[in-house]
């Protein structure tokens with residue numbers, strides 16, 4: 001039995017390739033797009049040209065049997081910049097939903113439309129959160145009603161904080177088809193480009209990730225063909241029948257889907273944390289006070305030692321969860337949640353410390369740690385808040401309904 005943590009040659013090449021793009025294209029553009037608070041279309045186009053933005057890239061990373069390629073790529077991308085990283089990665093939320101629940105035909109039809117092409121890149125949105133259903137996904141109010149005569153689904157409701165909401169070519173929208181079943185009575189639908197009745201609000205003004213578009217989305221009598229139900233009607237009917245019989249299997253499958261996606265999000269947070277740590281380390285070596293570089297003070301050097309240790313610890317949790325997911329290990333202790341929780345909290349703590357190490361300079365926009373500090377905070381909030389991750393872990397380790 002062998003054990004090692006070295007990346008193989010392909011993974012190392014991937015890391016270098018993404019790192020190169022992050023360093024030469026993303027970083028130089030980061031401050032500008034943060035300031036403009038706009039989707040960085042030219043950067044998306046560059047990423048699409050080299051094959052970093054598109055389904056092929058996702059399939060290549062998803063198909064790595066160790067599970068490490070996606071976290072490795074995400075860490076480098078977000079090391080470049082959180083906001084641009086999210087502008088590039090936001091589409092993958094919708095694609096993952098199509099990949100996870102769609103039929104092969106739906107995959108072939110919709111995924112290319114999510115990305116567009118290098119000449120005319122597009123984005124996609126995954127709209128699940130609602131004003132009254134954030135952490136409490138089961139209380140979703142958006143309804144989907146099937147009209148048999150026309151073989152259409154009619155969607156009505158309001159979605160909140162959707163990445164790429166309103167500007168997406170393809171929206172994947174979750175809705176309740178049977179509210180009495182809570183989260184087990186929900187399904188996901190494709191809303192094709194140009195569908196009447198879907199409208200996004202103007203871009204929401206955010207603390208961080210400002211290059212990434214976030215908006216609320218209104219669905220007013222949105223009619224989509226029956227074929228837009230992800231997975232198809234037969235699968236849905238079977239799932240609903242199981243849920244009505246009270247079987248827990250469907251709920252557990254949904255939990256596993258969340259657990260699977262969490263390490264990839266954790267890796268994004270680690271990328272931001274590592275960028276801030278590296279910047280602070282270099283600054284501490286060159287900034288002189290009291291006649292010596294500030295790093296010669298233990299208070300600063302030990303802070304940097306802790307930052308590095310926490311980043312490495314978070315990465316190990318992320319890699320473990322990614323590997324567990326890809327090799328079908330059961331998440332018996334909420335290991336997916338652990339990875340995202342730890343990485344998110346490390347990103348917030350490390351970027352805050354980086355600002356502190358730079359002193360007044362850290363508080364100014366002249367240095368990137370100010371932006372990294374703002375970008376990091378979202379990682380204790382979206383894709384399940386830190387409290388919700390703790391709830392998942394607590395329930396998993398206790399087997400009890402902790403509230």
Ligand SMILES: Cc1cc2nc3c(=O)[nH]c(=O)nc-3n(C[C@H](O)[C@H](O)[C@H](O)COP(=O)(O)OP(=O)(O)OC[C@H]3O[C@@H](n4cnc5c(N)ncnc54)[C@H](O)[C@@H]3O)c2cc1C
Nearest residue numbers: 126127128129134135161162163214381382383384385387
């Ligand atoms: C920039 C950004 C991008 C986003 N992108 C998307 C997207 O693309 N698609 C999408 O669907 N959503 C998206 N979201 C939404 C995001 O996932 C939610 O904001 C998040 O799930 C939290 O929901 P909420 O904001 O309603 O907070 P709430 O659920 O109202 O939580 C408020 C506070 O209460 C705490 N809390 C709630 N319930 C409990 C409990 N049982 N025990 C202890 N504490 C609890 C929470 O942890 C939190 O601290 C995005 C959000 C942001 C800000």
